[in-house]
Structures are given as C-alpha cells and as structure tokens.
Amino acid sequence: MMRLIAHLDMDAFYASVELLRYPELRGRVVVIGGGRRHQPDEAIDPTNGRVTRTFHTLHGYTGRGVITTATYEARALGLHSAQGMMKAAVLAPDAILLPVDFDAYRNYSRLFKAAVREIAPTIEDRGIDEIYIDLTDVVGPEPPSRPPWAAEDGANGVLDMTPKIAEADEPSRECWSRARDLAGSLKDAVRAATGLTCSIAVAPNKLLAKIASELDKPDGLTMLRASDIPARIWPLPARKINGIGPKANVKLDGLGIRTIGELAAADPAWLSEHFGANYGAWLHAVAHGRDEREVVTHSEPKSISRELTFERDLHAQRDREELSRIFTDLCTGVSEDLQRKGYAGRTIGLKLRYDNFSTVTRDQTIAWPTQDAYLIRRTAGGCLKRVALDRRIRLLGVRVGGLVPSDSMVAASGSEAREPTPSLFD
DNA sequence: TCTGGGGTCCTAGGACCC
DNA sequence: TCTGGGGTCCTAGGACCC
Numbered sequence: 253m254m255r256l257i258a259h260l261d262m263d264a265f266y267a268s269v270e271l272l273r274y275p276e277l278r279g280r281v282v283v284i285g286g287g288r289r290h291q292p293d294e295a296i297d298p299t300n301g302r303v304t305r306t307f308h309t310l311h312g313y314t315g316r317g318v319i320t321t322a323t324y325e326a327r328a329l330g331l332h333s334a335q336g337m338m339k340a341a342v343l344a345p346d347a348i349l350l351p352v353d354f355d356a357y358r359n360y361s362r363l364f365k366a367a368v369r370e371i372a373p374t375i376e377d378r379g380i381d382e383i384y385i386d387l388t389d390v391v392g393p394e395p396p397s398r399p400p401w402a403a404e405d406g407a408n409g410v411l412d413m414t415p416k417i418a419e420a421d422e423p424s425r426e427c428w429s430r431a432r433d434l435a436g437s438l439k440d441a442v443r444a445a446t447g448l449t450c451s452i453a454v455a456p457n458k459l460l461a462k463i464a465s466e467l468d469k470p471d472g473l474t475m476l477r478a479s480d481i482p483a484r485i486w487p488l489p490a491r492k493i494n495g496i497g498p499k500a501n502v503k504l505d506g507l508g509i510r511t512i513g514e515l516a517a518a519d520p521a522w523l524s525e526h527f528g529a530n531y532g533a534w535l536h537a538v539a540h541g542r543d544e545r546e547v548v549t550h551s552e553p554k555s556i557s558r559e560l561t562f563e564r565d566l567h568a569q570r571d572r573e574e575l576s577r578i579f580t581d582l583c584t585g586v587s588e589d590l591q592r593k594g595y596a597g598r599t600i601g602l603k604l605r606y607d608n609f610s611t612v613t614r615d616q617t618i619a620w621p622t623q624d625a626y627l628i629r630r631t632a633g634g635c636l637k638r639v640a641l642d643r644r645i646r647l648l649g650v651r652v653g654g655l656v657p658s659d660s661m662v663a664a665s666g667s668e669a670r671e672p673t674p675s676l677f678d
Numbered sequence: 679t680c681t682g683g684g685g686t687c688c689t690a691g692g693a694c695c696c
Numbered sequence: 697t698c699t700g701g702g703g704t705c706c707t708a709g710g711a712c713c714c
Contacts, residue, residue, distance in 0.1 A: 285682080318682050333714090338679045352682095379685090379714040497712045530688080554686070561682060599706085609681070613708060649683085 258385040259461035263470035265381035266321035286317030310341035367445035386547040459543035486513030515539035559649030565607040568641035582650040587625035596621035602635035603649035
C-alpha cells in the first residue's frame, strides 16, 4: 500500500526559541546548554529606561556541560550538539552561552504540534522538536487509475503488456502535487503558530522522510519518491540512516562501506555475517529504502528516570553525605515524576558511572508497582550494595521501569513502618 | 578539553514452569 | 540417573536517538 509520510523537524529548535526571546542575538554565534548559571544579566539604562542585557560567553567556561543546540552561525564554526562546552570554548570563546529552558521549549513544542494536528491528525511524537505525519488520508485517494499497461498504446496500436511496477508504486502527479501543497501549508501553520521555521520532507515511509528532511535544512521542503533513491539517497554517508550510530558506522567504514549506496550493494548474507542476522537484514533493507513501520499516534512510557553528573567526581566514603543527599534527591525526583504523570513501576534501577566513564547498572523487581520515594530509595539502596565502590563516581542515576498507570494500582503502601533512611555509601 | 539527561530497543544467559 | 523444548520473567550491558 502506497503511503505518503512526512517528517517535520524544527530548525535548531532550542536556539530558535531563544532567538524569539532575544532578537538582538539573531545572526550571532549562540549555543544553548549547561547549567542554570548563565542567565543573561539585565540592567535598565536610567537615561532612556531601556533594558540592556549582558550575555555570558563560552570564554573561561569550566564544567561538564555539553551543547544542546547551536545556531547555524555557531555550527559554521564547528560547534554542535553533544559537544563538551570546554571544547567549544576553545573553538569559539566569544560564542554566547544561554541556559536551557525546557519549559519554554515544551510550550513551543505543544504549539507547533497542535498547529500540525489541525491539518493532519495522524502524527507520531519523536521528542520535543520532531514528528512524523501520515499524510496518506489527508492527501486523499488516487484519481481513478488506468491500468498501467493501458497508458499509452504504441502508435502502431500494439498494446504493451509489460507491467510497470515501479510506476504503479508511485503516487500520481495529482497526489504528489497535493502532498507538496500540504507540506507547504504545514510549514506556514507552524510558522504562524510559533514564529519558527521547520524542515519537512514527504516520502513513501518514515525512514526516507527522516533522511530527506535534512537535505534542505533549514526551512526546507523536500519531496522524495522511491525512484529518487539512487540519485539522492545512495550518495549519502551510511551514518545518515536513523539506527546507524557511531559504532556501526566505524565498523562499516572498516569494511569499506561509506555510503548508503555501497551498503545497498553489499551482499545481505555478508552483512549478516558481520552484524548478526537481524541487524544485517535490517541494514540491507534500509539501504534500499524499505521501511514498513506505521506512524504510531499513541505510546505509553516504559520507564521514568533521573540522573546527575556531578561537578567533580565523588568518593564513596569521603563524599558519603553529599552522595547520600543526591541519591535521595534523585529518588524523590523520580517519585514526583511518577506521581505527576500517573505511573507506578515494579523495577527499580540504579546507574553508576565511574571516573573512567565505565557504567554499571543494577536493578531489582519488587512484588508490586510503586511510586513511593522511600521504597524507591530503599530498593535502589539495595542495588547500590551490589556494585563496587572502589573508584570515584561521576554520575548517579535512578530509574523505575515496568510502569503501569497508577490508577490501576492496588493500594499497597502506607502501612509499612518508616524506618530511618538507610545509611548508604559506608 | 574528556564525553548531559531523558528515553527506547536489542541481546543474551539463567531461573523457572509446563 | 546424560541432559528436549518452549515460553516468560529477570537482570546486565550496550547501541542508539532526541
């Protein structure tokens, strides 16, 4: 069944929201990230009553923050998301640094999604700044189709009976043109609702739409047919495929495969030998642009977690009190998140990252789902007793999985006596 | 100059049950 | 009293995504 799937991606989302707030920064090198300490200083000029803002720059930044989003001007200097800000400060010390304001971004996220939903209701959330949209039903049915072989009889009147599979698989010119107009309307609606630009691609499936939405960024509109795959998709690096990450990319590179086209040409059996049957078959399929995944309009969370990277690595004994306080705060935070969102879970997990960046996890499943901070703390505390504490620690995390809606929960807690908070890290 | 925080999914072994 | 074979749950780690 032929589908028309769009991928919509907001352009440099967090940074663009900040530029709405601070229009004077438009055109400047700006990065978003780090802690809360980089709020611009505001002063009122007594002579004219105007607000002057002084922004922090990356110059002299110390800490473990990473860039969440960089403006396009910043990207041109080599700054990018997930980059450590210490490193970014070396590349661009004069870059303006703004703190992350998730509440504001969530707000704009709701606005753009609502605007899209007005036009095309079948949307799949892929985080705060992107969505998939199934346009198939919005674009409407194909015009009454002629049998593909009856399209053009030869001048001599001989009927060509060769089935034209490839063409029959493609949308008609009418549908394609309606889909393009629709994508344009979606961009207009998003801009009207938020003042922000986005990039959209329309393609036969999610995989191709996702790749294609990057082709014309920012403020792009890309239409991609299956027949465009060899010319427009195959020359791209394999890493552009959603699901080929850094590790798989290095491995592919070592095997001499750099582009999606080279991946498409690889023998599927050979791919399976190197990557396992599942991933190998998947690599082969996606390189040929095949993807049957539906646009999923509703999903339930599987886990809720909180974690914190410390400003400095902490020692299990010497920093026991601080660790214990952070640990309790994380458990309290997870508990509050569970209650606010209406979930409880049975599997309590602990995550610990050592100073050498190696990470361990421990989890324990309890008899009944909980959202209780104390029970989470006690269970995660038990997990902590099962990990080595002979190295400094840089990150601590707490997770609750196996979620069920809390209104479906049998009330089980409350009768338990509250012991004093167990002593940990000793 | 070491690398955030929130998630999902997959793999693989062992327990346990039928 | 030589060990089959599913199915499901639990646990740990890791890749990947936004």
